[in-house]
Amino acid sequence: MPDEIVLTLTVNGDKHRRLIPASRTLLDFLREDLGLTGSKHGCDVGDCGACTVRVGGVPRLACITLAAEVDGEEVQTIEGIGAAEAPLVAAFDKHVASQCGYCTPGIILSLSHLFEQDPAADDAAIRETLGSNICRCTGYTKILAAAREVAARGGQTR
């Protein structure tokens, strides 16, 4: 039985086909094999959310996802954000919601999923979503301000 697999993965619109060890995590595949270092290596055990990417539109923790388990899927990383996420990124800039920046890619992808589901997400939904991502700089105040501004505009992140 194989300890290597042929992985087919679409990342930010680009299709890749690689022979990889079955034990490769999605995070290591993105960072080491594709050089996409925007998804961060934080706790490495699924607690912190710094490695959050979207797989088939759904947020996932790349550090505890086997690349093999998302074979054939479409992945979006922070490098692949575009017009849909622009208002969220602008709000982060305006409110200085990023300090050291390590958590920011994961938070942008978590919140972009929330606003896609619910463009006018209320405070409880924003807070619940941010429960997925640890930030040790901002105390979340500025992140909440940025997210609230996007929600107040009815979610133009769509």
Place this chain on the structure above:
Amino acid sequence: MLPLPSFQYEAPTDVVEASRLLSEPGSQLIAGGTDLLVSMKHRLFEPRLLVSARRLGLRGISEHAGWLEIGAATTLHDVARHPTVLARLPALAAACRTVATPTIQTMATLGGNLMLDTRCMYYNQPAGWRATLGYCLKREGTVCHVAPKGRGCYATHSADTVPALWLMGAEAEFSSARGVRRVAVSSMYREDGIAWLRLERDEVLTRVFVPLDTRRVVHRKLRTRQAIDYAQVLVAVAGPVSPGGTWTAVISSVSSSPILVEAASAAELSEAAFRACQPLSTHLAPATWRKKMVRVEVARAAALIG
């Protein structure tokens, strides 16, 4: 950086083939992987072969003859948002929504939650951390650091959805190359932190059945933070079927198996729960506080039933 050990990988498309692969020593099923891969990074599991559940067709929720059938690989996120679950089984939706974080809920499965390994502050640690203590009774060692004079392993059953499913009368279907069996969720576990699950190694949890005419159940999870943390005390409470009937609680996260408590009134139920539970101290909370909070949380849940 915590690298995964190397392993072989198969993603079979039918349950009989998965069962055949699982019957071989050193093989392990992976569903959401949110606990398993962390444990593998910690070298708690070093399987020779990972058998993926992703192509087994076990995702989805349907309704048949008064039962809700939930595919074991359905994510907690999808269970928590299903209209029938929200309308008829709100305690199950609530329980799914308290697991870890919203992102983990999009990955973790209901089946995986039912099969969740027991947990301990001396067990769920990196290999190097555990080595400094000479490991522990549950894995590689000979002494339980929680109760060095005790005889067993006290790792705690911490599956958030189980107390509610237990009180709802839910059943679990296991398939293997030898056949299919369907058992009550309440009969799946035993009071042993090492061998907490009544299961043969080639069995695959395929579906969870929940009766829709269940009694009203209230779920409560006490934890330090409202995200990521496992419970300090986990309770589900159901009121009497008819006036004067029995109140029932299932308490978890305080022992290696959920604890069932019955009483004639809500007040007696919280006292009975207090007496029945003997939680141990964790690094976050002393045992005395956790024991008192069993009474408080059961009373709070009972008050919500009214």
